[in-house]
Amino acid sequence: MHGFPLRLLILALALCLLPACARYSRLPLDANARYAASVAALEGAPTSQAPLGEAEVSQLILQNNPSLKLAALRRAEARSQAESGALLPNPSFSGSLGYLLSGDGNATAWTAALTEPVNAWIILRARRDEAKAATAEVDASLAWEAWQTLARGRQLVADVVLGDQLLDAQSQLASTLQRQWTTVAAAQGRGDLDATTTAPIAQAASEAAQAAAETERGVAAQRRELRALMGLSFDAPLPLAPLAPVVPLDDHAATAALQTLPRHRPDLVALAMGYDAQDARFRAAVLSQFPALSVGYAASQDNSRVKNGGPAVTIDLPIFDQGRVQADAEGVTRQRLHEEYSQRVADAHDEVRALMAAQHVAERQLAQATQASTLTADRTDGAAAALDRGDLDRQAYTDLSVASLSRRVAVLRTELAVREQRIGLDTLLGIGMPDIASDKDIR
Secondary structure (H helix, E strand, O other): OOHHHHHHHHHHHHHHHHHHOOOOOOOOOOOOOOOEOOHHHOOOOOOOOOOEOHHHHHHHHHHHOHHHHHHHHHHHHHHHHHHHHOOOOOOEEEEEEEOOOOOOOOOOEEEEEEEEEOHHHHOHHHHHHHHHHHHHHHHHHHHHHHHHHHHHHHHHHHHHHHHHHHHHHHHHHHHHHHHHHHHHHHHHHHOOOOHHHHHHHHHHHHHHHHHHHHHHHHHHHHHHHHHHHHOEOOOOOOOEOOOOOOOOOOHHHHHHHHHOHHHHOHHHHHHHHHHHHHHHHHHHHHHOOOOOEEEEEEEEEOOOOOEEEEEEEEEOOOOOOOOHHHHHHHHHHHHHHHHHHHHHHHHHHHHHHHHHHHHHHHHHHHHHHHHHHHHHHHHHHHHHHHHHHOOOOHHHHHHHHHHHHHHHHHHHHHHHHHHHHHHHHHHHHOOOOOOOOOOOOOO
């Protein structure tokens, strides 16, 4: 009968703790997973069938990008791990029974003790600060991942739209040069021209055809990458709207964003949060130099029913390990993160300023190329009328057409470079990102 109350107590304790336990259920793998076959099948897809603009593509990437969906799960995983590290340790219970086997006595002996580590309470604030900063670090890192994914999506939209226009211009140029080569080759066959005249035209026609083929392959690869970013299958239809005109760089807005860069650029905020987490670890390591201490209550009964009870204390004797080594290591790590943050901020400022200067050069080159292309196109239109009237021969008109198409190709390549720089600048400046760092985070 002596064991019955003890078993009843253990059963009651188990029933009380059961509701707090996690539940397990199987999660079968999906072997039939597929990407969406059309834009309409995507989450948040627009109701109209109109071609997608840059903003719509960005929104669909945010909602459907497979990597970003996994990032959300990584965030939940990291948050759970951080929260578990900030919990207090459970009290410890120990007990034993000593059944009387021989000798004097008329009762079962027992011992029981309940203890709680004190050190966990000493470093509790530091651990919770660490968990909070670590969670914020993960959030900022994932925000930076999403920001870079959106930037890549914007770049691919520009690559595909301008790439189609570039392919059209290069194809026209290759066709024009091929017709010109056919004409001069026939003239060479009649003996009217020699190889020194026809060879450059043949080489130009070959190079133009090769450039058009390379552009076609590049645009196909970029379109496939864009579909993957959006969660679309590789052959899903993806109509894209024309791009908005290039707007000159706003130096005032860029400079203002540069001044507050550490507050709203996610990767810099993540570094600051990582530093705060390490600062809390260093503080916890310093506090952990206090010898490990546990306090509680212990009671016992011997076989003659004599009972004892009173406080119990367990303390480590810091003879060999005083915790200084671990504290020094955490302090060095904090110093390294401090220097790394300063270096990254300096690199970010220098990189942005260099890209702003390059953007001004590219904008000037685009304006010059556009002006020259427009002038050549106007002359080509006039030459077409002159050809119809018989005032201009076919060879001169072909030369003007080749020059016009070549300058059109140059304009498209320059515009693509300008847009690539602008997207990179927006990404580095974090333009469009709100302040995600508090006054405490940035000192």
